[in-house]
Amino acid sequence: MEIKESLRAIESTIQRAKKELAIGEQELRDYLQEHKKEIDIDIIRFYYWDTSLKTSIASDVLGLKKAASFIGKARKGYGFEYPCCKCGNKFKYYPKLGEVENNILLIKDDRICYKCVSEQQQREYNAKWGISSQESEERQRVYEQRLNALKYMPYPEYLKTEHWKEVSQRARKRANFKCQLCNSSGLLHVHHRTYENRGQENNSDLIVLCEKCHAKFHDKKVVE
Numbered sequence: 001m002e003i004k005e006s007l008r009a010i011e012s013t014i015q016r017a018k019k020e021l022a023i024g025e026q027e028l029r030d031y032l033q034e035h036k037k038e039i040d041i042d043i044i045r046f047y048y049w050d051t052s053l054k055t056s057i058a059s060d061v062l063g064l065k066k067a068a069s070f071i072g073k074a075r076k077g078y079g080f081e082y083p084c085c086k087c088g089n090k091f092k093y094y095p096k097l098g099e100v101e102n103n104i105l106l107i108k109d110d111r112i113c114y115k116c117v118s119e120q121q122q123r124e125y126n127a128k129w130g131i132s133s134q135e136s137e138e139r140q141r142v143y144e145q146r147l148n149a150l151k152y153m154p155y156p157e158y159l160k161t162e163h164w165k166e167v168s169q170r171a172r173k174r175a176n177f178k179c180q181l182c183n184s185s186g187l188l189h190v191h192h193r194t195y196e197n198r199g200q201e202n203n204s205d206l207i208v209l210c211e212k213c214h215a216k217f218h219d220k221k222v223v224e
């Protein structure tokens, strides 16, 4: 019986706390609603790192429809120069939740730079498939040679490569074989928005355009 009494007391404490929590959340929502116009990236970051508010609630009250966009906004461009625990080189580290306090990245000794991570993966891959380090270096050399060739060959020649045929066809597929400006189908060109990554284009480097729209990009000259 004594246990039952104790449980009852605890239960009523929990119910009181729940009520207060609900009131607190409502106050927060009202406050943020009022100040919606002033909410900037710092406040988003504050909610991401410095409060115990649930991600789903934070994204909701801050007017960011999805939790993912809340996290993305908070972390975007918020990298810290940090020494790699393997090679010691500094690299840009994008913190996870709970790793920042008052805009300062908490010190940890297991952060590895992207280069060391990829080398590690390469070693594991080689070990798994029994590739010797000599072989691996040779492959790397061939890959870099190929990339250099794609990057620096004359552009008309580049457009004839198997690489470009594949990349541009994938872009058309992604665009559902429609012009990404006017939605028309028919003959579709793939236009480079930037040539920076020629030879290893990112999806966002390319835009699929019909002949008419493409001509607008190039003052009527039709090239890819």
Ligand SMILES: [Zn+2]
Pocket (backbone or CB within 6 Å): 084, 085, 086, 087, 088, 089, 112, 113, 114, 115, 116, 117
């Ligand atoms: Zn490193």
Ligand SMILES: [Zn+2]
Pocket (backbone or CB within 6 Å): 179, 180, 181, 182, 183, 184, 209, 210, 211, 212, 213, 214
């Ligand atoms: Zn078009």
Ligand SMILES: [Zn+2]
Pocket (backbone or CB within 6 Å): 190, 191, 192, 214, 217, 218, 223, 224
């Ligand atoms: Zn173009």
